[in-house]
Amino acid sequence: MNIHSHLYAIILAGGSGTRFWPLSRELYPKQLLHILGDQTLIQQTLKRTLSCVPTSRTFIVTNRSQADMLSLQLGEWKRDIRKHIIVEPEGRNTAPAIAMAAVKLVAQDPDAVMLVLPADHVIKGTRKFTEAVKFGTTLAGDGHLVTLGIRPTVPETGYGYIKPNMRQQLGTQGALKGYRVRQFLEKPDRAKAKTMLRSGGYFWNSGIFLWKASTILDELSLYQPGLLRVIRKLCRLQDDGAGFTDNAMRMYGRLSSMPIDTAVMEQTSKAVVVPVDFGWSDIGSWSALGDVASKTKAGNVINGNIIDLGSENSVLFGNHRLVATIGLKDMVLVDTPDATLVCPKSRAQDVKGIVDILKKRKAPERVEHQTVFRPWGSYTTLDDGAGYKVKRLTVRPGAKLSLQRHRRRREHWVVVRGKAKVIRGDQRLELTIGQSLDIPQAINHRIENPWSETLEIIEVQHGSYLGEDDIVRLQDIYGREVRS
Amino acid sequence: MNIHSHLYAIILAGGSGTRFWPLSRELYPKQLLHILGDQTLIQQTLKRTLSCVPTSRTFIVTNRSQADMLSLQLGEWKRDIRKHIIVEPEGRNTAPAIAMAAVKLVAQDPDAVMLVLPADHVIKGTRKFTEAVKFGTTLAGDGHLVTLGIRPTVPETGYGYIKPNMRQQLGTQGALKGYRVRQFLEKPDRAKAKTMLRSGGYFWNSGIFLWKASTILDELSLYQPGLLRVIRKLCRLQDDGAGFTDNAMRMYGRLSSMPIDTAVMEQTSKAVVVPVDFGWSDIGSWSALGDVASKTKAGNVINGNIIDLGSENSVLFGNHRLVATIGLKDMVLVDTPDATLVCPKSRAQDVKGIVDILKKRKAPERVEHQTVFRPWGSYTTLDDGAGYKVKRLTVRPGAKLSLQRHRRRREHWVVVRGKAKVIRGDQRLELTIGQSLDIPQAINHRIENPWSETLEIIEVQHGSYLGEDDIVRLQDIYGREVRS
Numbered sequence: 001m002n003i004h005s006h007l008y009a010i011i012l013a014g015g016s017g018t019r020f021w022p023l024s025r026e027l028y029p030k031q032l033l034h035i036l037g038d039q040t041l042i043q044q045t046l047k048r049t050l051s052c053v054p055t056s057r058t059f060i061v062t063n064r065s066q067a068d069m070l071s072l073q074l075g076e077w078k079r080d081i082r083k084h085i086i087v088e089p090e091g092r093n094t095a096p097a098i099a100m101a102a103v104k105l106v107a108q109d110p111d112a113v114m115l116v117l118p119a120d121h122v123i124k125g126t127r128k129f130t131e132a133v134k135f136g137t138t139l140a141g142d143g144h145l146v147t148l149g150i151r152p153t154v155p156e157t158g159y160g161y162i163k164p165n166m167r168q169q170l171g172t173q174g175a176l177k178g179y180r181v182r183q184f185l186e187k188p189d190r191a192k193a194k195t196m197l198r199s200g201g202y203f204w205n206s207g208i209f210l211w212k213a214s215t216i217l218d219e220l221s222l223y224q225p226g227l228l229r230v231i232r233k234l235c236r237l238q239d240d241g242a243g244f245t246d247n248a249m250r251m252y253g254r255l256s257s258m259p260i261d262t263a264v265m266e267q268t269s270k271a272v273v274v275p276v277d278f279g280w281s282d283i284g285s286w287s288a289l290g291d292v293a294s295k296t297k298a299g300n301v302i303n304g305n306i307i308d309l310g311s312e313n314s315v316l317f318g319n320h321r322l323v324a325t326i327g328l329k330d331m332v333l334v335d336t337p338d339a340t341l342v343c344p345k346s347r348a349q350d351v352k353g354i355v356d357i358l359k360k361r362k363a364p365e366r367v368e369h370q371t372v373f374r375p376w377g378s379y380t381t382l383d384d385g386a387g388y389k390v391k392r393l394t395v396r397p398g399a400k401l402s403l404q405r406h407r408r409r410r411e412h413w414v415v416v417r418g419k420a421k422v423i424r425g426d427q428r429l430e431l432t433i434g435q436s437l438d439i440p441q442a443i444n445h446r447i448e449n450p451w452s453e454t455l456e457i458i459e460v461q462h463g464s465y466l467g468e469d470d471i472v473r474l475q476d477i478y479g480r481e482v483r484s
Numbered sequence: 485m486n487i488h489s490h491l492y493a494i495i496l497a498g499g500s501g502t503r504f505w506p507l508s509r510e511l512y513p514k515q516l517l518h519i520l521g522d523q524t525l526i527q528q529t530l531k532r533t534l535s536c537v538p539t540s541r542t543f544i545v546t547n548r549s550q551a552d553m554l555s556l557q558l559g560e561w562k563r564d565i566r567k568h569i570i571v572e573p574e575g576r577n578t579a580p581a582i583a584m585a586a587v588k589l590v591a592q593d594p595d596a597v598m599l600v601l602p603a604d605h606v607i608k609g610t611r612k613f614t615e616a617v618k619f620g621t622t623l624a625g626d627g628h629l630v631t632l633g634i635r636p637t638v639p640e641t642g643y644g645y646i647k648p649n650m651r652q653q654l655g656t657q658g659a660l661k662g663y664r665v666r667q668f669l670e671k672p673d674r675a676k677a678k679t680m681l682r683s684g685g686y687f688w689n690s691g692i693f694l695w696k697a698s699t700i701l702d703e704l705s706l707y708q709p710g711l712l713r714v715i716r717k718l719c720r721l722q723d724d725g726a727g728f729t730d731n732a733m734r735m736y737g738r739l740s741s742m743p744i745d746t747a748v749m750e751q752t753s754k755a756v757v758v759p760v761d762f763g764w765s766d767i768g769s770w771s772a773l774g775d776v777a778s779k780t781k782a783g784n785v786i787n788g789n790i791i792d793l794g795s796e797n798s799v800l801f802g803n804h805r806l807v808a809t810i811g812l813k814d815m816v817l818v819d820t821p822d823a824t825l826v827c828p829k830s831r832a833q834d835v836k837g838i839v840d841i842l843k844k845r846k847a848p849e850r851v852e853h854q855t856v857f858r859p860w861g862s863y864t865t866l867d868d869g870a871g872y873k874v875k876r877l878t879v880r881p882g883a884k885l886s887l888q889r890h891r892r893r894r895e896h897w898v899v900v901r902g903k904a905k906v907i908r909g910d911q912r913l914e915l916t917i918g919q920s921l922d923i924p925q926a927i928n929h930r931i932e933n934p935w936s937e938t939l940e941i942i943e944v945q946h947g948s949y950l951g952e953d954d955i956v957r958l959q960d961i962y963g964r965e966v967r968s
Contacts, residue, residue, distance in 0.1 A: 022808070309837050322849050324506070324838040326827035333826055342817055342826055343810035353793050354808040365806045382866040383876055383942070387917070388900040390874065390942055392867055412898050412920055414944045416872035433871070434946045436896055436920060458867070458874055460898045460942050462918045 003130070004137045006111045008213075009053040010101045013042055013062040013070055013119035014091040018355045019285050022339035023317065026367045027065055031119035032073060035283070035317075036293055040073055041120045046081075048126050052115065052133045055080035059105075060119070061097040063088045068478070069373050089244050089252040094207075095263035096255050099220055099231040106213040107235075113140045114216065116209040116260075122292050124279025132276045135173040136210035144170065144272040145219065145265065146178065146210040149203025150280050155193035158284050158349070160205040160261055161185040164273045181271035184261060203275055205261065207282070219264045227263070230255060286332040287345035290315050304335070315345070337370040375478035376401050382458075389466045393447070395420070395455040400448040402476035409463030409470060411439040413447075418455035421448040444474060487614070488621045490595045492697075493537040494585045497526055497546040497554055497603035498575040502839045503769050506823035507801065510851045511549055515603035516557060519767070519801075520777055524557055525604045530565075532610050536599065536617045539564035543589075544603070545581040547572045552962070553857050573728050573736040578691075579747035580739050583704055583715040586697040591719075596697040597624045600744075605691070606776050608763025616760045619657040620694035628654065628756040629703065629749065630662065630694040633687025634764050639677035642768050642833070644689040644745055645669040648757045665755035668745060687759055689745065691766065703748045711747070714739060770816040771829035774799050788819070799829070821854040859962035860885050861938075873950045877931070879904070879939040884932040886960035893947030893954060895923040897931075902939035905932040928958060 015029035024030050031042040039047070042060075049058055055077055062070050067087050074081055086104065088097060098116055105112040115133055123129050136146040149162050164179035171178045184205065188196065196202040220228045230251055237248045244252070265271055281292045290313070293301040300311055304318030311328035318335040325333060332348050334341045341351060358366035371380040376399035383390040395401070395418075403423065413420075414436040422429045423446040424439060431437060439445045441463070449455040463470075473482045499513035508514050515526040523531070526544075533542055539561055546554050551571050558565055570585055582600055589596040599617055607613050620630040633646050648663035655662050668689065672680065680686040704712045714735055721732045728736070749755055765776045774797070777785040784795055788802030795812035802819040809817060816832050818825045825835060842850035855864040860883035867874035879885070879902075887907065897904070898920040906913045907930040908923060915921060923929045925947070933939040947954075957966045 022806075307838055307841055309831075309834060322506075322823040322847070324823065324825045324827075324835070326825075326834045326838065327831040328826065328828075331826075335824060339806040339808065340819060340824055341808045341810075342812065342815075343808075344812075347793075347811040350793060350810050351808070354791055354810065357791055363806070380867075382874060383864075385876075385900060385940065388942075390866060390876075390900075392869075392874075410918060412918065414896050414898075416869060416874075416944065416946065434894060434896065434922075436922070438918075438920070456869065458872075458942075458944050460900065462900065 003052050003134050004113060004141075006109060007053050007057065007113045007115060007133075007137055008105055008109075009049045009058045010098070010105075010114050010116045011042070011045060011049060011058070011060045011119045012094055012097055012116065013060050014066070014088070014093075014097065015120065016091065018352050019349070020334075021351050021355050022336045022341050022365065023334055025365075025369055028069060028369060028373075029066065029120070030283075032066070032069055035289060036122060041122070042070065042073055043075070045117065045119050045121065046074070046077060048123060048129060049115070049117065050077075051126055051130045055084075059084040059086055059101060061086045061088060061101055063091045065090075068375055072373065072375065089249040091257075092252065092255050093257040094260045095220075095224065095227060095258040096231060096252070098216065098260050099224075099228055100235060102213040102216050102220070103228075103231055103235045106217060110214065112213040113137055114209070114211055114213055116211075118207050118282070120282070121207070122279075122281045122283055126278075128276065128278035131174060132176060132274060132278065133210065135171070135176045135178070136274055138173070139171055139178050139272055139274070140210040140212055140215070142170075143212065143215055143270065144178070145215060145268055145270045146272050146274060147181070147265065148206045148208040148210075149273040149275045150206050151275060151277060152193075152197050152202060152204055155190060155197045156204065157187055157190055157193050159282075160187055161193075161196055162203045162205050162273045163201065164203065164275075166201065170272055176274055176276070178272045178274045181265075181273050184266040184271070203273060205265075206276070206280055209260070215270065216264065219268050219270065223267045224258075224263050227255060227258070285348040286315050286317070286334060286341075286351070287348035289317075290345065313345075339365045374401075375399070375480070377454075379459075387462060387464070387466075389461045391459045391461070392416075393455075393457040393459055395447060395449040395457070397449055397452045397454060400477050401446055402471075402473040402478075402480060402482070403444055403446040404471050404473050405442055405444045406463075406470050407442060407472070408465040409461045410441050411445075412460040412462075413437045413439065414458045414460075416456045416458055418449060418453040419451055420455050420457060421450055422446070423448075446475075487536050487618050488597060488625075490593060491537050491541065491597045491599060491617075491621055492589055492593075493533045493542045494582070494589075494598050494600045495526070495529060495533060495542070495544045495603050496578055496581055496600065497544050497550070498572070498577075498581065499550075499604065500575065502836055503833070504818075505835050505839050506820045506825050506849065507818055509849075509853055511856075512553060512853060513550065513604070514767075516550070516553055519773060520606060525606070526554065526557055527559070529601065529603050529605065530558070530561060532607060532613060533599070533601065534561075535610055535614050539568075543568040543570055543585060545570045545572060545585055547575045549574075552859050556857065556859070573733040575741075576736065576739045577741040578744045579704075579708065579711060579742040580715060580736070582700065582744050583708075583712055584719060586700050586704070587712075587715055587719045590697040590701060594698065597621055598693070598695055598697050598700065600693040600695075602691050602766070604766070606763075606765045606767055610762075612760065612762035615658065616660060616758060616762065617694065619655070619660045619662070620758055622657070623655060623662050623756055623758070624694040624696055624699070626654075627696065627699055627754065628662070629699060629752055629754045630756050630758060631665070631749065632690045632692040632694075633757040633759045634690050635759060635761060636677075636681050636686060636688055639674060639681045640688065641671055641674055641677050643766075644671055645677075645680055646687045646689050646757050647685065648687065648759075650685065654756055660758055660760070662756045662758045665749075665757050668750040668755070687757060689749075690760070690764055693744070699754065700748065703752050703754065707751045708742075708747050711739060711742070769832040770799050770801070770818060770825075770835070771832035773801075774829065797829075823849045858885075859883070859964070863943075866942075871946060871948070871950075873945040875943045875945070876900075877939075877941045877943055879931060879933040879941070881933055881936045881938060884934075884961050885930055886955075886957040886962075886964060886966070887928055887930040888955050888957050889926055889928045890947075890954050891926060891956070892949040893945045894925050895929075896944040896946075897921045897923065898942045898944075900940045900942055902933060902937040903935055904939050904941060905934055906930070907932075930959075
């Protein structure tokens with residue numbers, strides 16, 4: 001569908017992977033997870049967005065550490081969208097990301113209208129969503145900064161609230177109306193949230209915005225001139241085709257993390273809210289999953305290899321490992337191969353505290369999973385002992401690892417599924433199931449799977465140092481950095 | 485110490501590994517676990533027993549599937565005790581085990597007095613325990629069936645109760661007194677348990693008994709003549725040095741599972757109870773562990789890689805895997821590499837229901853751990869895919885696997901620690917770290933570690949069938965069955 005020929009979708013796909021830990025990790029945040037249905041949240045968001053905007057005008061802002069994984073999930077849309085992925089050097093909340101997208105857009109289309117939306121929300125009513133976007137686009141065209149507001153149903157303390165000026169209606173389309181915003185209110189305490197819920201006339205800030213690129217740039221130059229200056233400079237550097245220089249990266253890293261809400265929306269006089277009702281949730285925590293996922297009779301959300309006796313109203317999210325639960329009430333249990341979380345639903349937000357501790361400990365369980373995805377497939381660490389490590393490499397059909405060598409480890413490969421085409425030094429080899437090969441230190445090597453069956457290899461590494469950073473890449477088909 | 489030259493200790497070390505699942509498994513029941521302190525419960529029990537009886541008169545009754553693992557845990561006592569391990573074909577509760585021990589003992593010492601005690605109880609006061617045994621031995625010598633009774637502290641529904649006849653005191657020694665038993669009461673309901681606790685004059689049946697072997701045999705022949713007949717026949721078969729014949733195994737398997745309590749104690753007129761006070765617990769469930777283990781200020785028992793925020797009065801029993809807990813109250817969490825249990829303390833007994841489900845599903849998580857112990861060391865299953873399996877074999881210094889072959893799988897070995905002496909067909913090889921070897925189907929092979937460092941091998945198996953039972957043993961130094 002094509003609501004408006006100057007409408008562009010800007011999907012914000014960053015995130016720190018904190019609130020859905022241990023299923024989410026820093027390199028694997030919420031939008032990349034299968035937590036509701038067959039598609040990941042980013043895939044659901046993309047599908048929904050495409051009901052308003054064609055792929056040719058759909059952009060995704062993400063950061064460097066998540067870009068590979070995101071790209072893998074684009075599936076059928078990959079060809080059209082991959083050139084529209086805007087990669088931040090690192091996540092700095094929404095204001096810098098939106099500013100960067102606006103600068104780029106206005107350069108290619110001065111009349112561009114931006115539909116800004118987070119990649120990890122759930123919206124049940126796509127038709128209603130499309131109507132709201134259509135109406136919002138009209139208001140945005142008139143120079144307003146439009147935010148979609150959600151009617152509160154519980155005294156939620158995790159969202160910002162918006163108080164519209166009900167006397168200043170700016171338009172109407174079907175059941176939809178736009179109002180000037182009287183006030184943005186930061187996340188309230190429980191008492192305040194209850195009062196607002198009772199009195200009515202307040203809306204949750206959904207984080208979905210519509211505005212002209214030129215309007216938001218005007219407001220940014222008014223309220224955040226310093227930020228905008230840095231972003232313009234960065235975009236110029238990038239337009240030179242040189243990617244981010246070290247200097248540019250440092251500049252971006254020095255920007256403060258700032259949401260567009262405090263950067264602009266709370267200060268501008270152009271804010272307009274359109275109350276909407278399309279079954280929205282930002283599933284901001286494991287306990288919120290209980291509100292949107294399908295449940296058993298006893299009110300449980302159950303996933304994976306769970307044996308339960310008599311639990312109620314709980315989120316029990318497992319995987320292949322066996323988890324047995326008995327008589328849990330209003331609890332959250334999340335199990336992954338290398339980490340498990342258990343807490344009452346009421347404490348689900350406090351998983352942040354766990355992630356903070358893991359950060360201090362530099363624990364790998366914060367950053368990545370036991371299975372790590374790569375453009376060519378994935379690897380899973382099976383064992384990690386003194387002086388050795390065992391991994392299973394899964395190489396997708398048609399994929400090819402980089403031509404590489406290691407300074408401090410040697411490797412031994414055993415093919416357990418499919419067939420491998422291998423380069424070792426100046427040898428070209430093929431290995432079938434059960435065949436094995438030694439890769440000495442410092443010898444160039446490469447694995448390729450040109451066939452249609454997935455290739456699996458058990459790799460046993462030996463050496464004094466087995467870190468992932470002991471790799472010299474010489475060639476790579478996925479554009480990863482190689483030794484020049 | 486040597487209380488009495490005819491006193492023999494009979495340690496009952498069977499158990500189904502249900503109540504402490506997932507840490508306990510069928511092949512790895514409670515007495516073999518490190519749940520309290522550095523020593524396993526059987527090791528603690530042995531040490532305590534040796535304060536009353538020398539190793540030369542200490543016997544352990546166990547069943548075939550647990551005997552190997554038990555033997556490994558005997559450590560310094562192994563040489564003395566290994567010949568005293570009485571192996572039941574399979575566990576049939578306490579009456580058959582006690583009958584078998586009594587038949588064997590009376591044959592070698594007609595005046596034998598038996599101290600019968602479970603392998604998996606906790607007793608804090610060893611001195612008081614020794615005194616109670618000394619007093620009980622005197623009473624047993626007079627032809628009584630002595631049971632040690634524990635003064636109830638809570639209205640426990642998991643134990644049998646004993647009501648003594650306080651007018652019939654049979655002796656005294658220091659603070660200890662013996663009374664004729666008026667009545668044995670089966671596990672009561674909560675109301676009944678509360679009444680007994682309040683009225684006083686009732687004692688928990690500890691399951692620790694003292695009697696002459698000849699006395700218990702007299703009573704068995706009176707109340708369980710059928711059982712005793714089978715046991716005598718079995719012992720005769722065993723005395724022929726032939727081990728258990730298939731026929732004997734079947735006979736034993738047909739015996740009903742019967743505790744000595746119902747088989748004899750509830751019926752005999754010779755029962756005497758000695759109330760004791762030596763800090764006893766049978767730690768009958770994960771929640772009971774909270775009563776005997778050392779706790780944090782917040783009342784938690786914490787073990788392993790647990791990150792906790794504000795839990796209280798909970799048992800959090802992990803291992804290497806990361807487990808994060810937030811705000812748990814009166815909960816039990818037990819994590820093992822392949823299975824996790826979470827439940828309120830009040831439901832800890834219901835783990836039985838989980839184990840029943842696993843039994844129906846023939847789930848391996850009921851029977852054994854991801855790491856399986858063998859006389860030569862252990863193996864850990866690292867990965868299990870379609871047509872392949874990856875294991876880490878850990879071979880103790882001086883150990884030697886059986887000479888064996890497989891019909892349906894081939895194996896590939898990579899040494900990752902130590903050095904291996906290998907037989908493959910008619911070859912004799914040595915493999916050092918990083919070296920690998922293929923073992924084709926149907927080829928005899930053997931691994932030996934004659935050196936002082938532990939040997940670790942990564943084994944990749946391939947084939948149409950990868951079950952443990954695809955093994956033909958040709959020679960074995962641990963007395964395991966070989967092909968004749």
